[in-house]
Amino acid sequence: MLAPSTRPVVLDPHGAGNACAHCDARSHSVCNAVPDSDIARLAAIATVSHAQPGTTLIQEGDPATHFFNISAGTVRMYKLLPDGRRQITGFAGMGHFLGLAVSDTYAFSAEAIDTVRYCRFSRARVRTLLDDYPAMEKRLLEVASTELVAAQDQMLLLGRKTARERLASFLMTQSRQGVFCHGTRAQFVLPMSRGDIADYLGLTIETVSRTFTKLRSEGFIDIPSATEITIRAPVALEGMATGMG
Amino acid sequence: MLAPSTRPVVLDPHGAGNACAHCDARSHSVCNAVPDSDIARLAAIATVSHAQPGTTLIQEGDPATHFFNISAGTVRMYKLLPDGRRQITGFAGMGHFLGLAVSDTYAFSAEAIDTVRYCRFSRARVRTLLDDYPAMEKRLLEVASTELVAAQDQMLLLGRKTARERLASFLMTQSRQGVFCHGTRAQFVLPMSRGDIADYLGLTIETVSRTFTKLRSEGFIDIPSATEITIRAPVALEGMATGMG
DNA sequence: CGCCGTCATTGATCCAGATCAACGCCGGAC
DNA sequence: GTCCGGCGTTGATCTGGATCAATGACGGCG
Structure with missing residues (x-):
């Protein structure tokens, strides 16, 4: 001892x-x-x-x-x-x-x-x-x-939100807890695949992909690469996430 | 004192x-x-x-x-x-x-x-x-x-089961924890309304009602009154609840 | 007893998201 | 380099469950 x-x-x-x-x-x-x-x-x-x-x-x-x-x-x-x-x-x-x-x-x-x-x-x-x-x-x-x-x-x-609301909720949660790039919460990395996101949100891969594309074309987010997300309109997304958008 | x-x-x-x-x-x-x-x-x-x-x-x-x-x-x-x-x-x-x-x-x-x-x-x-x-x-x-x-x-x-599977899961849980009639687990009372069940299972009232009716017509359950359920085929329902039916 | 409000059931139609089907992109093996 | 396999995107179509719309069954109350 x-x-x-x-x-x-x-x-x-x-x-x-x-x-x-x-x-x-x-x-x-x-x-x-x-x-x-x-x-x-x-x-x-x-x-x-x-x-x-x-x-x-x-x-x-x-x-x-x-x-x-x-x-x-x-x-x-x-x-x-x-x-x-x-x-x-x-x-x-x-x-x-x-x-x-x-x-x-x-x-x-x-x-x-x-x-x-x-x-x-x-x-x-x-x-x-x-x-x-x-x-x-x-x-x-x-x-x-x-x-x-x-x-x-x-x-x-899972029980009550639309696909759009689910993705917005997911992105806002990730921007709060996620892995950040360039020292800002507005840009972060998604370590998980589209399939993982789909299975987390009760959707299919295709719906996740389409909804991401839609949110980008509407100017709410940017998708520099498949694993990176930039939040462009956090307030609007937060509203969407809570069912007000 | x-x-x-x-x-x-x-x-x-x-x-x-x-x-x-x-x-x-x-x-x-x-x-x-x-x-x-x-x-x-x-x-x-x-x-x-x-x-x-x-x-x-x-x-x-x-x-x-x-x-x-x-x-x-x-x-x-x-x-x-x-x-x-x-x-x-x-x-x-x-x-x-x-x-x-x-x-x-x-x-x-x-x-x-x-x-x-x-x-x-x-x-x-x-x-x-x-x-x-x-x-x-x-x-x-x-x-x-x-x-x-x-x-x-x-x-x-909520994320992955069908309406039928959700109802079967709900009924099996109720038959385990619920309020029983006539001293048997096979027959019990549902204290909550169809609307409550719908909002619990992520469905609408109509889908809950239709699915109950379907399960009855198929002989899996009996519905003596709107608030009472009799389980007729517990094994089949259990299988349905776990996604095997 | 009959009226009324609430809840459940049933039917007809609609649509958000699933499914089916290509195709493009990228990264690793050789 | 190019082949290949996994992932992501996009388009076309389908469908389970939502929505819209009556109607039926109670139970409470005047």
Whole structure:
């Protein structure tokens, strides 16, 4: 056993090392509920991994053995019907926490869209950690509540909005949360394909493509390349997104 | 001040009295995280109320000052678009907990469908209570996680299922959670109107009605009255609900 | 009892978005 | 370079469910 020090060095057999202390995503994630002084405890149960585009992180129905925390890249969460119809329930980016579930199996699948860096935590060990850090449990409840609100918004979108309104909503959300170019929120990159957007918005690829084209021809947006969007009329789009356009 | 006793009698000015100790809904709700011995503390911060059909319990956008716990009856939660389009995000029955939100305003509205009995708790007081009963915080996280899973299922329904599949899903859920007649799960009452069902499933009243009629003419269900349903072919309906029919 | 308002059902028609079908663009393999 | 495969766009057509329009079934109330 090493002598105690103010910030113990932890040698992690899984390769996480002291990763948590220097993790860019920590301040964006539930991990910030663990104080600096105890960060090594968090690092000790974390395994840092990478996933290439298209890799499955979570398979719906598999035993829910781990939690995941995304530290870079974007993940799509989705559910399938037996004939292949897919509904993407959300995209998870930096700081996003995955795997909340009461059931002992995962309720959805998750795949890397681009190259993803993530931490994996065993559920059993996280449970132990939660007993010592009630603040983390509170943070998880916050996260779950926030996601619940987002899910309700998405239900309104899927149940009652037109294709145009869905795309406008999607673009406004992306411009708030997305990956930015040139330091401005008005221009950003879409890491996901048209097919992903369609399956997220309950539409087809063709309708997504046509609606993008229409919004461009009307001057609301610009599409420098298939993966880049510039918002030209944020106020008008916001109105459209909320059903007033 | 009264002398201490093993089970103090609490005189509640709001009329809750010792209500929690005898509450039918307690075992179905987050309140069961508070032990019997301390139930008076819970009762002290609860206000029992009744709401007539159509009454608004929660108005979207209002300051989120209270939590609610439904002890009898059914509530509809919903969101509106400015032009009146409505999406019902869920129905809350006995034991259901309402008002989880990080934001300081409610993210949805809630109305009584039939006569509803409920408890109201000030958020600030619940927060204090949570600090003393971590088990209750855990229960809330469980509740939120369960609802998140249900919300993801509903997104799949709204985004990708046909009208027929939506109705079948709805009926199977109701037959699991609903109000039963004659002690069998195969026959139950629908407390909500066709309009509510339509706004829950992202359809119109007419499509709901036509699809019910079709399912009846095909022998999958019986409709003794507009508010009663008998499941005749549960296996076939379950298959239909999961996209295999 | 009969009137009336609300809700559900049913029928006729319409249309937003799905489906079917090319075609263009770009990037990676060789 | 050019071949090839995946993705995105665009056009033509189709269709499930929406919309428009009656009509029927209750239940509450005077």
